[in-house]
Amino acid sequence: MSEYGQHQSGGWWTLSLLNDTGTPTDVTIKDCDPVETTLLRRMPATRKFLSSLGLRYMWVRLARLEPNSFLWEHRDYSELDGTEHQRLHLPLVTNSSSALVTGGARVHMAGGYLWRLNPTHVHGACNLLGPDRIHLVMDCYADDGLARLTENETLNESEVERLPAATQPQMDEWRRTAENLMRLGYHDTAERYLLRLFYSHTLPDGQVYDLIVSLYESLGRDAEAAQWRATKPVLLGTT
Incomplete structure (x- = not known):
């Protein structure tokens, strides 16, 4: 489903795996105690992986960003309650021309890693040349499970491209x-x-x-x- 039309150029598509209704096409994020969607029930390996992380999920989606597509500069979670939330990205299909941009830096989220993002910071995403960028996106509540998962997190400075300041x-x-x-x-x-x-x-x-x-x-x-x-x-x- 294409959602958040103001936020994107077109080419951004998502389907939910965990949400408040169990319907994959319900993709507008909100606070909830999520249930499995009919799509996740057909994905036993993904279900097992999500369970293995020990996280308290709010919402989980598959997200596809097509070539020459953009998520415009924005900030998320402002419509949610005051509980602390975090977002994890697991790249499934990616390419070197796709990147997250935040704080004046471009970061290519390479495969083989979990990437943590605080979406209350202004950010955007792009996929310049393709092929499609497909991520498993996990919105979760900050708790001891998340703290354990991220306690040894690192970011290699070589993975960060600092963008020049505009004059x-x-x-x-x-x-x-x-x-x-x-x-x-x-x-x-x-x-x-x-x-x-x-x-x-x-x-x-x-x-x-x-x-x-x-x-x-x-x-x-x-x-x-x-x-x-x-x-x-x-x-x-x-x-």
Whole structure:
């Protein structure tokens, strides 16, 4: 199922293995005591693996990100209760052009490892060239089981690509390029041109959305500017 349409470029698909209803196509995450979906019942090896980790799960999904697809800059869990949650990724199919971007760094989540993410930090994901990136994504509650699993976690600095900081002249030039694309009628291309800057440069949180708002304001397109102004706090979880 494709879900969270505002958060993505298209090409992001998920099916649930553990959720609140047992139906695989229910993929909107919420706090719950999950049950097995009909899909997980047909996957005995995956069921055994999930059980072996000793975690208290909130939600578990299979997630596919197609080539030339993006999860735009966003923050998760803002709609959940105050309980601490963590997210684990197990790459099943991956490639070197796919990456998680957070805190001004790109990290390729290589196969053979469990990767932990705190999604309350601003982040995004991309799969530039393909093939499909497929991950087992486990949202779980922070407890002793998670602490035991992650007590020896490490991150090799060689796996982290630090992104260059964007300068004001660069941002001015990027906005001019987007404006030229917009005047030629390539509206979606102009928006995506600016959205993709998150994956190549270190920018303040939400700066790409501010650039899009500024772009539409400069063209006198107040409705589109207002739409993106309203979208920014939704994606960044500040509503």
